[in-house]
Amino acid sequence: MKKNILVTGAPGAGKTTLVKKILGGSEGLHAIGFYTEEIREGGVRKGFSLVATTGARAVLAHEKIKSPFKVGKYGVDVGCFERFLASIPFREKSVDGLVVIDEIGKMECFSKVFTALVAELLASDKRVVATVALKGAGLIESVKKRSDSDVIEVTRENRDSLPGEILDRLRSPNIP
Numbered sequence: 411m412k413k414n415i416l417v418t419g420a421p422g423a424g425k426t427t428l429v430k431k432i433l434g435g436s437e438g439l440h441a442i443g444f445y446t447e448e449i450r451e452g453g454v455r456k457g458f459s460l461v462a463t464t465g466a467r468a469v470l471a472h473e474k475i476k477s478p479f480k481v482g483k484y485g486v487d488v489g490c491f492e493r494f495l496a497s498i499p500f501r502e503k504s505v506d507g508l509v510v511i512d513e514i515g516k517m518e519c520f521s522k523v524f525t526a527l528v529a530e531l532l533a534s535d536k537r538v539v540a541t542v543a544l545k546g547a548g549l550i551e552s553v554k555k556r557s558d559s560d561v562i563e564v565t566r567e568n569r570d571s572l573p574g575e576i577l578d579r580l581r582s583p584n585i586p
Contacts, residue, residue: 440507
């Protein structure tokens with residue numbers, strides 16, 4: 411089995427929900443990382459926030475953010491994202507468990523700090539579970555081709571069984 415698990419799938423397939431379930435069931439795995447949540451106002455998506463396992467929170471993108479970095483109608487606050495990443499002790503030696511990243515996507519890849527961190531973590535001794543956009547070039551495409559990573563596509567059919575399967579795999583002594 412490969413040490414990195416990359417979860418991909420169409421928007422709305424359940425990637426973030428899967429990550430939250432993995433984090434919820436990760437006791438004993440010493441998980442650290444973050445997931446993304448939609449910011450909704452009046453039932454309408456207005457942006458995306460970040461939530462770290464440490465409790466830190468930040469806004470990644472919002473309709474009201476003025477930025478040279480845009481995905482659709484959302485301005486991406488790269489500086490805020492990088493400060494958020496710096497608050498998570500990914501590189502500390504004491505962090506020897508599971509690293510969770512949601513997601514390796516177009517918004518996140520505007521940050522050179524993030525792209526370097528992802529490359530470093532995937533190549534490290536740490537086990538990584540990350541969601542990755544279904545489509546995209548650059549880092550999005552390259553991480554899916556890594557020989558030390560398994561790519562799993564989440565679908566409506568398998569999204570309920572995948573969290574348990576991935577947690578069982580992470581607890582297996584056969585993973586480096």
